[in-house]
Amino acid sequence: MAARRLHKETHVISRKRGNGILSREIWIDEGTGEVTRYSLAYINHMVFGLDNGRVLGYDNAHGYHHRHFMGSVEPIDFTCYADIEARFESEWVNLRR
Numbered sequence: 001m002a003a004r005r006l007h008k009e010t011h012v013i014s015r016k017r018g019n020g021i022l023s024r025e026i027w028i029d030e031g032t033g034e035v036t037r038y039s040l041a042y043i044n045h046m047v048f049g050l051d052n053g054r055v056l057g058y059d060n061a062h063g064y065h066h067r068h069f070m071g072s073v074e075p076i077d078f079t080c081y082a083d084i085e086a087r088f089e090s091e092w093v094n095l096r097r
Contacts, residue, residue: 013044018096020044020055026081035081037061040088041068042095056095058088 011022020043027037038060045053050071057068058076065078078084 018044019046020053022092038081038084040085042088042092047095056088056091058084 008025009023013020013022021041023039023041023043025037025039026035028034029036039057040059041057042055043053044055047053048055048070051068054068055070059066059068060078065076065084066073067076076084
């Protein structure tokens with residue numbers, strides 16, 4: 001089945017709220033409705049200047065599920081997309097503090 005992009009959004013975070021950009025892109029299988037590809041990122045060049053400013057990110061590019069943090073990349077256990085999204089949200093909120 002063909003995959004199609006279900007959702008793409010970018011939110012600019014004001015300086016007062018911590019600065020940066022939140023980016024979310026989700027692709028689904030049209031037949032099953034399952035998430036087949038995703039990319040979640042918190043970008044802030046003032047916090048981290050490498051990796052295009054990506055401070056934190058989760059995606060499944062390159063054939064495996066992984067987490068980006070300040071230039072390092074590590075594989076992660078994947079159970080479902082909802083868990084990854086919740087984990088990203090929790091980590092991003094903690095980084096803002």
